[in-house]
Amino acid sequence: MLMTTARRLSGDSLAWNSLLIMATTVGTGGLGYLYWMLAARTVPPDQVGPATALISAATAVSMVANLGAGHMFIQRLPGTDTGSWSRIVGAGLFAGSVATVATAAVTAMVVPALSGNFAFLSGAGATTALIATAVAVTLTTLLDNLYVAHRAGPGMLLRNLAVSGGKIVALAGVLAAGFHGAVAVLLSWTVPALVISLVTIVAALGRLRPGVRARLTGLRAELPHLRAALTGHHLINLTQAGPAALLPVLVTARLGADANAHFYLAWMTASMLFMVSPAVASALYAERTNAAQVTVTRAAVVVAAVVGGPAIALLAGGDLVLGLFSTAYATEGGTLLRFLVLAAIPDAVANLAVAHWRSRGEFRLCRRLNLIRAVTCLVLAWLLLPTHGVTGAGLAWLAGQTAAALLVVAGLDRKAATTGAMANERVPTAYPVGSRSGSKPAASPRPGETR
Template identity: 75%
Template sequence: MLISAVRRLSRDSLARNSLLIMATTVSNGGLGYVYWMLAARSVPPDRIGTATAVISAATAVSMIANLGAGHMFIQRLPGSDTATWSRIVGCGLFLGSAATAGAATVAALAVPSLSGNFGFLTGPGGTTALVTAAIAVTLTTLLDNLYVAHRAGHGMLIRNLAVAAGKIVTLIAVLAAGMHGAGAVLVSFVLPTLLISLATMAIGPRRLRPAPERPGEAGPLAGRWRAAATGLRDELPHVRAAITGHHLINLTQAGPAALLPVLVTARLGPDANAHFYLAWMTASMLFMVSPAVASALYAERTNAATVSVSRAALVVLAVVGAPATVLLLAGNEILGLFSAGYAIEGAPLLRILVLAALPDAVANLAVAHWRSRGEFRLCRRLNLVRAVTCLSLAWLLLPTAGVTGAGAGWLAGQTAAALLVAAVALTRRKTPAVPDRGLTEPETAVRHSRPASGGRTVGVPHGVGKRRQAGGEAPTGRKR
């Protein structure tokens, strides 16, 4: 029976890659918990607060500046030829990193003047820390999406295990060397992430890139540089379309999670952010599950597979149920492993965050479903509702309710989004859905894979299959 179950799982691409993505989440959560527990016991809370504030700001900058390249990978890489694949990946990584570096530099110069609680970013040390941390986050995000695009969850799992273990080893080494301030946390967080991301860029693409039809030499160095410049120019229309399509959806979807720690720091200071961040990271294993399954669902449909939302929802419930129960029942004790102070401040917040996992999953799966059907406008509206609700309520509640106010805002935003999903579902029982019109071709991702009336499979946009068969890819910056 066990062998047959394993065989069924190996043939079920959605379940297999969802489980691998979630195994990545669980391993990151478990090793991350060990990392932060070690940091909390070795570094004073005010220094922890400064480090987590820099990491939070770097995450927010990366989310804003990565240009939506990750979902562009998921949409465009399946079925690409060797040259197109290399151009998409190389340009996506380069442009995303360059935009992140520029945005982080601007943020390091501008944010301290807007909030005195971010004064630690002033000076070359603060700017360097923010820029390197933001680039590290962008690279790890884009590389994860590269593996998701090819339904190669095992590669992402191995890479993230190496990063998480590297953080712990580096932190131990840094502490043994006598560093016990915010720098110890930042170095141990950023250095392994950057090194393993660079190693992945050197090794990983070779395994994922499609084999060339006509193997040959790479050519002289000057020719390769000219080809790279030409490829970068050819990619710009796709990147512009990704920014107006996928990236706006990603910003409104991931924005609250990235900005909440920044708001806590701005309103309450770095010390309060330390208590918020550790509770947030403890609950993050729940919030990573539904986005992981949603990404797997979207990747399946870009590969012309027929996958229902109900199947994806069952996978989420199966994985989230047990850890959510544990966090609700033993949240105080878990946070108490950091210190008694973290348990007192963070326990009510942790319970609220656990309750928000269910409506958060509803909204994330709905966005993945609508995105695969090309209904980008609906995705943006749903995410905008939860982003505005979450961030505005958190900003208003933080001064009076403390860090618990951020959790209340998060719960309210997710609940509002889930209610909107229910309202759309009820409306569509009466009125059939109408796909968005006037979108650029890179935005019109995947239709639900079902044979159309003419026998054509609609797992990819109309016309894309013909261009791929011809061995090329037409510019897609024009309106349809």
């Protein structure tokens, strides 16, 4: 039975690569859970809070600064020659890293002046930590997308397991070396991610695509493509990933670093659910850029099969899970966790819709949908956090995802009604979503082209 299932999965590229991407999420999530459990039990809560807040800020910085190069990899790399491949990858990694360093430096100077709760970012040591952590997140994100572009799930899984396992080993080593507090958390979290990323760039890219390596020659020729990625893919990514990256920052700004520790651990626990649909969406987009005919329905079935059981388990026993950290984490984050779990369903609807539209070059629809859910989530979070505590962030997240899913469903209903009316009128051609009535179907975008 297992062998038959494995053969069927290996013959279904979407399911196989989605499974491997999700295995990466589950594996790293499980090891991350163990890492934070050890950190919560060995580092005082008043030190875990600033560390998680700095990691959250670094994640937000990376999200802003990676320039959309990851999805540019997925769009452009399939079918390219070795010279172009090396130039595209080198330019994307270099530009994303430089932009991350600059954005992190500016953030360390400006944000503490705007909010006293971010005073821990002041000083040369904190600035260095923010820059290093943000670059680690950027490199991890871009390299993951590089593996997705080649539908090389096993390599991505092994690389991420090495990073997550390295963090646990590093935490034990750092504590044994006499480092304690936030420094121990930041060193053990950041250094393994940087080291494994650099090893991947130097030693593993040749295995991913034989005969190539990332290089910095020809950067000028890549500038138009980077600008296109910035205005196309990056704006979609910002509005899609922005709330997830900014919610911990808002929690810190409104409630302080200690409250962020309770929020962050509940968020990390739920992330194993609401990171499934982005994984399947990325696999769906990669399949279509590799000229595979894959339907959204198939992708939705994969998401439902993976999310259903764990979601029910977390709804029933989420308090017990958070209680493994401490009773305080369960008390403060139990209701928050349930709201985050419920949000996984509308989040999946919106993410699969965005992947579908992105594969058809309908970037404006992607940006509009993501902007609505981002604004809804962040505005409500800002308003609800002072009165509802960290639970307000969960309510805001659920509201934003639900609003986006309802818009997707409403759009599908309008499309079905329009198609039915056209059939009744015996109009022979049905135009894709987002096209103007009476216009020709939109052509597929050329590499680097956005709409």
